[in-house]
Amino acid sequence: MTVESAQRALVDTDFVMTIDGKPESTSNRAPVLNPATKKVVATVPVASRADLDRAVAAAQQAFVSWSKTPLVKRQAAVSAIGDLLEARAEEFIALLTSEQGKPRPMAEWEIFGSVAWFREIAKQSLPEEVLEDTKDRRVVSRHTPLGVVGAIVPWNFPILLMVWKIAPALVAGDTMIVKPSPFTPLCDLKLIELVQELLPPGVLSAVSGDDELGKWITSHPGISKIAFTGSTETGKHVMRSAADTLKRVTLELGGNDPAIVLPDVDPKKVAPQVFWAAFQNNAQFCNAAKRIYIHDDVYDAVRDELVEYAKNVKVGDGAESDTELGPIQNEPQFLKVKEYFDDCTSNGYTFALGGQIDSNADGWFVPVTVVDNPPEDSRLVAEEPFGPILPLLRWTDEADVIRRANDTIWGLGATVWGADLEAIERIGRQLEAGTVWLNEVHQYSPHQVFGGHKQSGIGAENSLHGLAEYTNHQTITINKAEGAVS
Numbered sequence: 337m338t339v340e341s342a343q344r345a346l347v348d349t350d351f352v353m354t355i356d357g358k359p360e361s362t363s364n365r366a367p368v369l370n371p372a373t374k375k376v377v378a379t380v381p382v383a384s385r386a387d388l389d390r391a392v393a394a395a396q397q398a399f400v401s402w403s404k405t406p407l408v409k410r411q412a413a414v415s416a417i418g419d420l421l422e423a424r425a426e427e428f429i430a431l432l433t434s435e436q437g438k439p440r441p442m443a444e445w446e447i448f449g450s451v452a453w454f455r456e457i458a459k460q461s462l463p464e465e466v467l468e469d470t471k472d473r474r475v476v477s478r479h480t481p482l483g484v485v486g487a488i489v490p491w492n493f494p495i496l497l498m499v500w501k502i503a504p505a506l507v508a509g510d511t512m513i514v515k516p517s518p519f520t521p522l523c524d525l526k527l528i529e530l531v532q533e534l535l536p537p538g539v540l541s542a543v544s545g546d547d548e549l550g551k552w553i554t555s556h557p558g559i560s561k562i563a564f565t566g567s568t569e570t571g572k573h574v575m576r577s578a579a580d581t582l583k584r585v586t587l588e589l590g591g592n593d594p595a596i597v598l599p600d601v602d603p604k605k606v607a608p609q610v611f612w613a614a615f616q617n618n619a620q621f622c623n624a625a626k627r628i629y630i631h632d633d634v635y636d637a638v639r640d641e642l643v644e645y646a647k648n649v650k651v652g653d654g655a656e657s658d659t660e661l662g663p664i665q666n667e668p669q670f671l672k673v674k675e676y677f678d679d680c681t682s683n684g685y686t687f688a689l690g691g692q693i694d695s696n697a698d699g700w701f702v703p704v705t706v707v708d709n710p711p712e713d714s715r716l717v718a719e720e721p722f723g724p725i726l727p728l729l730r731w732t733d734e735a736d737v738i739r740r741a742n743d744t745i746w747g748l749g750a751t752v753w754g755a756d757l758e759a760i761e762r763i764g765r766q767l768e769a770g771t772v773w774l775n776e777v778h779q780y781s782p783h784q785v786f787g788g789h790k791q792s793g794i795g796a797e798n799s800l801h802g803l804a805e806y807t808n809h810q811t812i813t814i815n816k817a818e819g820a821v822s
């Protein structure tokens with residue numbers, strides 16, 4: 337199948353919600369735009385509150401038997417979803433590019449990453465632990481499923497971050513209702529529609545709509561947990577709303593990841609790596625390196641190499657084969673990113689590269705932009721732009737750069753780059769972040785715990801820690817002593 341025919345294959349189908357195992361539409365439908373062209377790709381249903389209520393009722397009903405389905409069967413179903421996605425990978429890659437804007441290599445990474453996640457999470461389990469077993473007493477610690485989980489997903493990695501939720505929830509014995517981002521609902525709705533043949537009705541549902549739907553989900557009394565990935569601001573709304581019914585929450589939120597570059601690097605070798613640490617997925621990446629602290633000894637050389645490298649990176653429509661970075665995914669985000677350009681311009685900060693947005697472009701395109709040593713308290717350094725505008729900052733003193741790196745409300749990820757392995761580990765261990773990468777970046781695994789420190793989140797995804805978040809802890813104690821009760 338060619339890329340074009342693959343794209344048509346899914347785009348030309350109807351996009352539906354899935355409730356109780358069945359496709360559902362609504363008379364009110366919302367458009368989904370291709371960010372490279374601003375043209376409508378497809379339309380999706382807009383759920384009413386009654387639609388959500390039906391999805392919750394079906395998920396509660398399905399939970400009764402799914403939670404009692406043997407673990408091996410649940411694992412097999414999750415693994416089979418991975419097989420289905422792999423078999424249709426070409427179609428999903430094309431669809432992902434058309435709704436999200438990301439170029440093919442990044443779309444491939446996301447789809448095949450999703451396949452791997454389904455298969456690997458399907459191997460996980462949380463066995464019972466026998467804490468005491470004597471003639472008179474047995475104590476067992478075990479995990480029980482929670483019930484119905486609401487999954488709320490962002491637009492930057494719409495399918496992978498949904499899969500990070502579906503796979504553990506289903507293995508744990510929960511049922512799930514997914515709400516995709518209104519900007520990128522197509523892959524999510526289609527995958528959930530297609531996998532119904534592998535699951536009993538009601539185990540995995542999808543409802544589409546706007547942010548109001550998100551609020552109905554977080555306050556719904558029939559939902560036991562919210563698995564949320566999105567901005568820190570929305571995460572706080574989710575937590576407040578979930579409090580009334582004491583829902584469990586896993587919150588994967590924003591970040592402002594520092595990268596620290598030591599004086600012993602080869603600027604030519606480190607520059608491309610730092611570039612992709614910062615600009616991968618067009619910097620619409622929770623774990624993008626968002627502040628680059630470069631030692632004064634190599635600052636000029638690393639900046640110049642970074643700029644030279646960046647000049648040759650092609651920004652364009654992700655559907656074109658030579659594109660390396662796509663557009664900003666949606667208009668509100670484009671306007672937000674533009675604010676950082678305007679702020680840098682009006683404050684007279686120096687652009688080492690870029691700085692000018694062409695507002696008449698066909699899509700929401702922003703040039704790769706590097707800002708030369710802006711103040712530490714500038715908006716660009718202190719906030720999360722979530723777009724391709726990157727501040728470079730000078731440092732000389734190790735303790736001071738660690739303090740600056742940690743001086744933020746966020747704590748999602750961090751990187752350190754240097755030839756002295758002892759030094760990078762010494763610095764890395766002092767950084768307040770859920771993941772610290774040393775001389776590498778963006779290495780994830782289904783078996784590696786992922787989560788944010790400070791206001792980057794609560795709880796974790798992936799690994800057995802992530803799986804455990806889809807369960808209750810339960811302790812069972814048995815007094816077997818002769819004559820205890822009779």
Ligand code: NAD
Pocket residue numbers: 488489490491492493497515516517518546547549550551554565566567568569570571573574587588589590591621622623720722748788792793
């Ligand atoms: P967002 O917070 O605007 O939206 C995320 C989801 O929440 C969407 O589905 C949206 O419709 C929904 N939503 C919005 N308001 C809601 C409400 N009041 N109640 C319930 N749901 C609501 O985030 P976004 O713009 O889609 O994504 C970008 C943000 O996500 C960035 O801050 C980024 O750092 C963060 N992110 C974090 C991770 C992580 O794993 N930590 C991963 C990717 C993205």
